[in-house]
Amino acid sequence: MNVTPTTLPDVLLIEPQIHGDHRGWFVESWQRERYREAGIDADFVQDNQSFSARGILRGLHIQNPHGQGKLVQVIQGEVFDVAVDVRRGSPSFGRWTGAHLSGENKHQLWVPEGFLHGFVVLSDTALFSYKCTDLYHPETQFAVRWDDPDIGIVWPLDEAPKLSTKDREAPLLRDIPAERLPS
């Protein structure tokens, strides 16, 4: 597999090796030793899947405390996936990076603890899958506005995305009390 840093060096883009043959293909989508050598020394405790239609945007989400590192990928369809550094005192605080993840390219993004995460669906539907390093603790989760102008994510969208009520009503990053952010 290829592992490359993104414009946020702690966020990694992983290109697994795809073994194709006359039957189809095979991929190791996670392997502890190899991913550890690549810098993802993670103790995964929960796997999630979500299914969404075109134009659905989920995010930007984080848990603190109970921060979750997330190894994210798309099984079917295509999304634009984004991570935003919101670690207090980080030199890249408030900066974002993004990647096109699809069932075709099988790319994965490693989104460490301390980063907001979100994605928008670019195909008719998308089946999204991710491993997490901590359990779901809804009382510690919060959202930040997908179109926060201080973050300035350039989403590959022609029209406004469809959001959950929670995400539509999410505050701007500047309005989150500092103590709610990870250190």
Ligand SMILES: Cc1cn([C@H]2C[C@H](O)[C@@H](COP(=O)(O)OP(=O)(O)O[C@H]3O[C@@H](C)C(=O)[C@@H](O)[C@H]3O)O2)c(=O)[nH]c1=O
């Ligand atoms: C995230 C999560 C949700 N749920 C439930 C709560 C709710 O009834 C339903 C949908 O929850 P949400 O609206 O929070 O789902 P969603 O908007 O897909 O939330 C996810 O978004 C992406 C961007 C992430 O990074 C994830 O960490 C997570 O925050 O699923 C769980 O049972 N376990 C979980 O781990």
